[in-house]
Amino acid sequence: MSDWIEIGTLNDIPKLGARVVTAKENDIAVFRTAEDKIFAVKDECPHKQGPLSQGIVHGNKVACPLHDWKIQLDSGVAVAPDEGCTATYPIKMEGDKIMLSLVPNEGCPNN
């Protein structure tokens, strides 16, 4: 059902960093962890819509640059005690290429 879009290669994103995909509905932040895992998350913190792509990546989490909420990259869920959730998007790797689907994963009511 989902259309995969090639957005770039692994090396386009710095380790422990993020890049933005500008899409029609909203921007999507694409993260790369220390272990080269790639995650795609709506570029909006559930708290006050801060751009998560600008945050500091640590483990499988990112800290929002505005008020330091920590968001889990795999689920989009805020780390307790904060409560909230932001949409995540399917990602798959084809060799070095990063493929993104614009249909958000299910599970987060905040799609």
Add this chain to the structure above:
Amino acid sequence: MKEKLVVIGNGMAGMRTVEELLKIAPDLYEITVFGEEPYGNYNRIMLSPVLAGEKTIDEIMLNDLQWYDDNNIKLEKGKKIVDIDRKARTVTADDGTTAEYDRLLIATGSKPFIIPLPGHDLPGVIAFRDIADVDKMLDAAQNKKNAIVIGGGLLGLEAANGLMQQGMNVKVVHIMDTLMERQLDEPAAKMLRKSLEERGMQFLMGAQTESIQGDGKVEKVCFKDGSSVDADIVVMAVGIRPNIELAEKVGIHCERGIVVNDTMQTFDPRVYSVGECVQHRNETYGLVAPLFEMGKVCANHLAQYGIGRYEGSVTSTKLKVTGIDLFSAGNFTGDENTESLVFQDAAQGVYRKLIVQDNKIKGTVMYGDTIDGTWYFDLMRDGTDITDFRSTILFGQAHLGDSGHGDDNRVVAMSDSAEICGCNGVCKGDIVNAITEKKLFTLDDVRAHTKASSSCGSCTALVEALIAHTVGGDYSVAPHLKPMCQCTEHTHDEIRKAIRDNELKSIPAAQKFLEWKTPDGCPKCRTAMNYYMVCQWPDLHSADDSQSRFINERAHANIQKDGTYSVIPRMWGGGTTPTELRAIADVADKFKVKTVHVTGGQRIGLYGLKKDELPVIWKDLNDAGMVSGHAYGKALRTVKTCVGKEWCRFGTQDSTHMGIELEKLSWGSWMPHKFKMAASGCPRNCAEATIKDFGVVCVDSGYELHVGGNGGIKVRATDFLCAVTTEEEVLEYSAAYMQLYREEAHYLERTAPWIERVGLTHIKDNIVDNAENRKALAERFIYSQKFMQDDPWEARAKGAEQHEFTAIKQLNA
């Protein structure tokens, strides 16, 4: 199969340990808890307010039965363990229940000490230790009149107050001449006695009880001098003893308490112990803060992490009698080697005493107004040298005067809708609800859940007061030396030292060497360590990790609430030219800048810019000769100046030129926090140099140098460092001062708190009184600046770090 953990004792220490354990290793053990009382776990220190009718049992429950279910903990309530077979590793309860263990935790707490007087076993003689005791007292208060409380210590007075609130006629019998002699000196004890007497409490001081008499129940208490008083109940509250009966019986080494090492292990390595039953480094504790510290360490070892040591606690005491504020900590009586600082205002009911030795606080007693107790306690625990503020220390730190709080609100009298944290808009009611509903005990917990005190921190004292008021006792459990963050046990100072001494030249290298607990740190430690790397290894480009910089320093612009950025070009010493102004105006037009604003640091800011526009804007500004103003960084911000003697009829020196020279010297240098300077042309001080991190006030004979000012959250006027006569000296002293700050302050510590921590004397010793050291510091600063003074805008306008400013893919179609 899971290992088995058995906990003996369902009290605060045991359950706190289990909670800590579940946080870090939720699936490691199958847990069984034995408790003598037929309840879940409750906050024992809040029994006094229950007795006084201010709280209900439900309100002081910490873990209800559902909690045990939810966490798969088997609770054997109402069962007392009577034997441990350490060979077979089983425990046996009084009803015959047995359980096997791989690890055993003994948390049996303490027992009230009952003086073995004749008649001590008569019905109507009650201890004050658990819910059953409180029930007995409440029951007695229904239909009986006279209560005698034996013991004028903390516990006795709280019991007496409670019984009085319940309508009984209460006399306190105390063997000493003053109340609470273990926590209070004579003047404070007198004030306490006076206010308790005003409420109707009666005292029999210096009274030696001989016997309790009665026919089948308590009727009177008799004294050695032959006198006696009528009594319907007698509450025995003379102290507690560690409950070591069981441990002693099964051969675990005990002295006054169960002897444990720094990992809370007893002499049997499978058996741990925490709480009031333990004896650690020859100390036993009867307060709650140490229990929590022990619990954390013990859980860590039970979880097989093997880090963290309990090194003992410094404790403080508060009396939980509503309307009476009293605080005591450390050595409060003093001796021939100590000095006393005393403030006493009998009419206002205020008394403060500090015991000082070698200009360090050794103890304190406070009565009446105790809001500064936490501050004194911190100074005492940290061993801070108070020389520089000794003359004003008794007047307190006055957190309540910080911006955003008004100055004479008192936390208890505030309404629920009163705002406590002005940064995050958190009201008193929100905090109190969170504390009760989510069972929060520590400042860190309250910060995490409510955000109160988590931004600027100026309301910390208020939040601490609310915690103390809501859950009772003093919960400042912060360890003596605070770890940098949750990823490590090491302090800022230890980490800097390790980086320097072991030549650790990258964050991963330092994390590996210092055995970091997380794979790649957290935003707190990564940003701090990145600064420490840049400061220690200025000439090593690879030491600086841009992904460990906060976004503002990574993108060289300040992120705004809507995700746009601001651009503020440097204006040396606050001066500008028509060409520069035209360039700014052109940029504002070209990029349709929403807001143009003159900043507090004499510059012009452009707001609302999209990130991908930044490099182009920077290029336009660069072309007009302007460079980055670093308004986004933990760095030298601005040097504010007045026009000085070039124009002003009062000017004594060329302060504008001085300011420009200072800015040329210091721009681009990364600091622990933002750093602001100013140069005023005369003592009228129009550039407000005395609230800057480094301020120069020109006088006819030269330049006065001022340090450690701050105009922000907590206004602090500068300290006077020294006076010099030439511009060259100003530059050398300022470079040395900045380098000392860069090398010694903790990341995110402004110069004001840094100076209060290390003392002005330390700064003077390093800079004013030691010319050689001053020159060396200044040289290190100038060396570092060789690598730092590189306009980040220019590089990026030319294409550096392009990935930072462009989308990886645009799917706008």
